Amino acid sequence: MLGYMGRRLVYVVVTLWAISIVTFVIINLPPGDYVSTVIANAQAGGQSLTPAEITNLRLRYGLDDPVFVQYWRWISAILLHGDFGQSFAWNQPVSTLIGERVLLSAILSISSLLMVWAIAFPIGIYSAVKQYSWGDYGFSFLGFIGMAVPEFMLALILMYIGFRYFGASVGGLFSPEFQDSAWNLGKVLDLLGHLWVPIVVIGVSGTAGMIRVTRANLLDELYRPYVHTARAKGLPEWKLLLKYPVRMSLSPFFSTVGWLLPGLIGGETIVSVVMSLPTGGPLLLSGVMNQDMYLVGSFVLILSVLTVIGTVVSDLALAWWDPRIRKRYKRE
Secondary structure (H helix, E strand, C coil), X not given: CHHHHHHHHHHHHHHHHHHHHHHHHHHCCCCCCHHHHHHHHHHHCCCCCCHHHHHXXXXXXXXXXXXXXXXXXXXXXXXXXXXXXXXXXXXXXXXXXXXXXXXXXXXXXXXXXXXXXXXXXXXXXXXXXXXXXXXXXXXXXXXXXXXXXXXXXXXXXXXXXXXXXXXXXXCCCCCHHHCCCCCCHHHHHHHHHHHHHHHHHHHHHHHHHHHHHHHHHHHHHHCCHHXXXXXXXXXXXXXXXXXXXXXXXXXXXXXXXXXXXXXXCCCCHHHHHHCCCCCHHHXXXXXXXXXXXXXXXXXXXXXXXXXXXXXXXXXHHHXXXXXXXXXXXXXX
16 A cells, blocks of 8 residues: 555656646647737727837746746746746736635535535435335436536526526625625625525536436445345345445545545636636636736646645545455555
């Protein structure tokens, strides 16, 4: 197990270094740069920039330096000082911009994942144990609908219903009076009042998919020889179910732990844009549209790091939970 962890750590370091290079190259591939965007926006507004102003902007952001110089300046500042650079469009440190949205993204992602787990696993277990029953058919039907309906469409439907029949807007996470206020009990309660809608929108498809996966995994375990052996020994059915096949079928529970970390930053971008949620996704989209290279690069790098770390955490959690995987790691 220790040898496996050591090898994975080496792979993580090499992977992250490669990701940082590829990320910086990709965000520089589109034609033009941030100054080109500024010029286009100025022309669209009937204004123009003088050659001196354009030269000063390019010198200020180092856009005329070679790509490898820009990359080294970016990555070295991150590694040595934790400085992700300056956002061109927002004229603020990238770390400040991202930090303002991490808390709300984390609350939304964790709440949605907890809802998925709380609903999907009991229903998935019931559907497997009561296979081909009316309940199984009903949950399967609802699950297919949940997987088929796009999240943005569900968000629009809920927003329409809220405005049409209840006279309230369900967009955003705060009421206007709490939008820019300091954190207090009133703001927390207002957040909780708005949070349920995006949780439902984001969690519907995830819940439906998890139900299907849990049901399929448990059905695969219910007819294994060890289940028949335990039943023949007189083990109570509920104890047999929870101790053996359910435990072996809960691998998706630990596999999805790795999704939580990148979700803390990125969240559901399309849903966030549709519902005007102040999470990290819309900020990333804005950075891409404005060719804000340091903002986009930092976002992609952070998401990649969290994805790699989350994958390692999921692998180790699976090895801890499932003795079959743990024994395989020991042999390696």
